[in-house]
Amino acid sequence: MERYICIHGHFYQPPRENPWLEEVELQDSAYPYHDWNERICAQCYAPNAVSRILDSDQRIIQIVNNYSKISFNFGPTLLSWLERHRPDTYEAVLEADRMSMGRFSGHGSALAQAYNHMILPLANSRDKITQVLWGIADFKSRFRREPEGMWLPETAVDVETLEILAQEGIRFTILAPGQGRRVRERDSRLSWQSVEDSRIDPSTSYLCELPSGRNICLFFYDGPISREIAFGGLLNSGEFLADRLMDAFADQRTWPQLVHVAVDGETFGHHQRMGDMALAYCLYVIELRNQVQLTNYGEFLEKHPPIHVVEIIENSSWSCVHGVERWREDCGCNSGMHLGWHQAW
Numbered sequence: 001m002e003r004y005i006c007i008h009g010h011f012y013q014p015p016r017e018n019p020w021l022e023e024v025e026l027q028d029s030a031y032p033y034h035d036w037n038e039r040i041c042a043q044c045y046a047p048n049a050v051s052r053i054l055d056s057d058q059r060i061i062q063i064v065n066n067y068s069k070i071s072f073n074f075g076p077t078l079l080s081w082l083e084r085h086r087p088d089t090y091e092a093v094l095e096a097d098r099m100s101m102g103r104f105s106g107h108g109s110a111l112a113q114a115y116n117h118m119i120l121p122l123a124n125s126r127d128k129i130t131q132v133l134w135g136i137a138d139f140k141s142r143f144r145r146e147p148e149g150m151w152l153p154e155t156a157v158d159v160e161t162l163e164i165l166a167q168e169g170i171r172f173t174i175l176a177p178g179q180g181r182r183v184r185e186r187d188s189r190l191s192w193q194s195v196e197d198s199r200i201d202p203s204t205s206y207l208c209e210l211p212s213g214r215n216i217c218l219f220f221y222d223g224p225i226s227r228e229i230a231f232g233g234l235l236n237s238g239e240f241l242a243d244r245l246m247d248a249f250a251d252q253r254t255w256p257q258l259v260h261v262a263v264d265g266e267t268f269g270h271h272q273r274m275g276d277m278a279l280a281y282c283l284y285v286i287e288l289r290n291q292v293q294l295t296n297y298g299e300f301l302e303k304h305p306p307i308h309v310v311e312i313i314e315n316s317s318w319s320c321v322h323g324v325e326r327w328r329e330d331c332g333c334n335s336g337m338h339l340g341w342h343q344a345w
Contacts, residue, residue, distance in 0.1 A: 011073065067109070069294055155319075174262050182194050203259065236278070
C-alpha cells in the first residue's frame with residue numbers, strides 16, 4: 001500500500017511597521033538585528049531557501065530550497081515585507097512553488113492564508129468573506145495561480161468559515177486532530193463514530209459536507225509528532241526526524257497512508273537553531289531511502305480522494321484547548337512565564 005509524507009510550515013509575522021512612518025522602527029530586543037523581521041529572516045526564512053546538507057565530514061554535499069519539498073503558507077503581511085526588504089528570499093519562495101508543481105504532479109505547495117491572521121470564528125460574516133477574498137487575491141497576485149488550499153489562522157474554524165472557503169473555490173484546509181467531532185465512511189450506512197479528544201486517524205483526508213450542499217476536504221495533522229518537532233527534540237537530528245515520521249505508518253491500515261505534520265515555519269531555524277538543516281537532511285534521508293513518497297496536499301487529494309466524511313468541532317483551534325476563548329475572554333490559557341498574569345479585563 002502506498003505511503004506518503006508531507007511536512008507543512010506556517011510562516012507568519014504581523015505587520016510591524018509604524019503606520020505613520022510605514023517603516024519598522026528599531027527594536028532593541030532583536031539585537032544585533034534592526035528588528036524581529038530581520039532577525040527571523042536571517043535565522044529562518046533565508047536559510048530555508050538555501051539550506052545546506054552536510055556529509056559525515058561536515059562538508060556541503062547539497063544546497064536545497066526546503067520550501068520546494070514541503071507544504072507551506074506565508075502570511076500576506078510577511079510576504080509584503082520580504083518583497084520590499086529581502087527580494088532574494090521572496091523570489092526563492094515563489095520559485096519553490098513553481099518547483100513543487102514539477103515535483104508534485106502539477107500541484108503547487110504554497111497555500112493561501114486569510115489576509116490579516118484574524119480569528120475567523122470571532123468575525124462577522126462580512127469580515128470573514130473579506131479576509132478570505134483578500135487572502136486569495138494576494139496569493140494570485142504573487143504566485144500567479146489559483147490557490148488549492150487555505151491556512152486558517154490558528155486553525156480556528158467554524159462551519160460558516162468552511163462554507164466561505166468552499167464558495168470561493170478552496171478545496172482543502174488543515175486542522176488539528178482535536179478539531180474533529182465524528183466520522184463515518186462515505187456512501188455507507190454505518191453510523192457516525194466519535195473522534196473527539198484527538199482520536200481522529202490523521203493518515204488520510206476527510207470530506208466535510210456543508211449545509212449549503214457544498215463540501216471541502218480536511219486534513220487533520222499528526223498531533224504528537226508535530227508537538228515533538230515544535231517543542232521536543234526531534235529537530236536535533238534530521239535523520240531522527242525522518243525515522244520518527246516513517247515509524248508513524250501502520251501495517252494494519254488498508255488504505256494509502258499520509259503521515260503529515262504542521263508547525264509554525266519559524267520552528268525551522270528561529271525557534272530551533274539550525275532547524276532548516278535538520279529539515280533539509282530529513283527530506284534528503286526520506287528520498288534516499290526510497291521507501292515512501294514526499295507529497296503535498298493537492299497531489300495527495302488528486303491521487304486519493306476522501307473515503308470518509310467528517311464533522312468538525314465548531315469554534316475550535318490548534319492553540320487553545322477551550323476553543324477560541326483565549327482571544328475573547330479569560331479562559332485560563334497562559335504561557336506560565338509570569339505567575340498571576342491573566343486575561344480578565
